[in-house]
Amino acid sequence: xxxxxxxxxxxxxxxxxxxxxxxxxxxxxxxxxxxxxxxxxxxxxxxxxxxxxxxxxxxxxxxxxxxxxxxxxxxxxxxxxxxxxxxxxxxxxxxxxxxxxxxxxxxxxxxxxxxxxxxxxxxxxxxxxxxxxxxxxxxxxxxxxxxxxxxxxxxxxxxxxxxxxxxxxxxxxxxxxxxxxxxxxxxxxxxxxxxxxxxxxx
Numbered sequence: 001x002x003x004x005x006x007x008x009x010x011x012x013x014x015x016x017x018x019x020x021x022x023x024x025x026x027x028x029x030x031x032x033x034x035x036x037x038x039x040x041x042x043x044x045x046x047x048x049x050x051x052x053x054x055x056x057x058x059x060x061x062x063x064x065x066x067x068x069x070x071x072x073x074x075x076x077x078x079x080x081x082x083x084x085x086x087x088x089x090x091x092x093x094x095x096x097x098x099x100x101x102x103x104x105x106x107x108x109x110x111x112x113x114x115x116x117x118x119x120x121x122x123x124x125x126x127x128x129x130x131x132x133x134x135x136x137x138x139x140x141x142x143x144x145x146x147x148x149x150x151x152x153x154x155x156x157x158x159x160x161x162x163x164x165x166x167x168x169x170x171x172x173x174x175x176x177x178x179x180x181x182x183x184x185x186x187x188x189x190x191x192x193x194x195x196x197x198x199x200x201x202x
Contacts, residue, residue, distance in 0.1 A: 005030055005127065006110035007037065009058065011118040017055045017098045018106040019062065020070065022091040025112030027161070027200045030127035031176060035169045037116055038123075046118060056081060059096045063087050067094030073102045112201070123164040129199030136182075136197045153197065156185040161198065176200075 005024035009017045024033050040061050046054055059077075062068050068089025069077055076099040077086055089095055097103045107113075115124040131139075133150060141149055160179070164172045181200050188194040 004109050004111045005033065006106050006113050007033065008113065008115045009037075009054075009118070010115055011051065011054075013119070014051075015103060016051050017058055017096050018103045019058070019067075020091060020095045020097070020106045020109065021093070025110070025127055026202055027128050028173075028176060028202075030112060030114050030125065031164075031169070031173050034114055034116060034123050034125070034164075035173060038166050038169055041116075041118065052080065055096070055098050056084065059086065062094040062096055063089060065093050066090045067092075068096070070095040070097040070102055070106065072105060073097050073099060076102065121166040123166070123169065125161055125164060128161055128201055131182075131197040131199060133195070133197070154180055154183045155195070156183055159185040159187070159196070159198065 003023045003025050005021040007019040007021070008015050009019070019037070021029075021033060024030055040058075044054075044057050049057065059069050063086070066089060069086040071088060073096070074086060077084070080098070095106075097106045112127040114127055117124060133147075137147070137150060160172065160175060179200060181202070182197055184195045184197055186194060187196055
């Protein structure tokens with residue numbers, strides 16, 4: 001995983017827009033970005049906004065922070081928002097796409113994806129590494145599979161990073177700042193041979 005983060009904004013099971021950030025596909029950067037966007041959606045009272053107005057406000061938010069409309073979306077924006085003008089923003093601060101073609105282009109560059117779901121009020125986060133036991137031992141230890149080191153990796157009852165409720169984002173960020181670089185977590189109820197290793201991308 002590298003640097004290019006794409007945030008998908010979803011409502012009514014539809015992706016309304018993507019926001020491309022050039023240097024943010026790291027675990028903590030992605031969580032900080034998610035929090036900033038959630039705060040913005042609450043600030044504009046997103047539940048009372050129509051889809052087109054919501055996307056327009058998202059573009060304006062990115063413009064205020066140095067980003068804006070994705071370069072290849074300006075023609076589409078003339079049709080969707082004929083009375084508006086848009087700046088060319090810096091890709092480090094969020095470039096919004098809303099047309100199918102523009103969103104596909106954003107996804108083609110992505111090295112880390114995060115979804116902000118306005119229906120469930122949850123973040124679906126994919127900006128971390130996932131290993132199984134053998135893959136981890138292959139990469140980080142010798143082929144003899146001395147599992148002593150594996151057994152010393154902290155074990156959590158569940159995965160704290162994949163699905164995050166909006167209301168929990170502050171606590172999740174605080175907890176994530178203290179997570180080890182690698183940790184194990186359960187992917188079933190009893191955790192018997194059903195563990196994954198999560199790698200914090202830095």
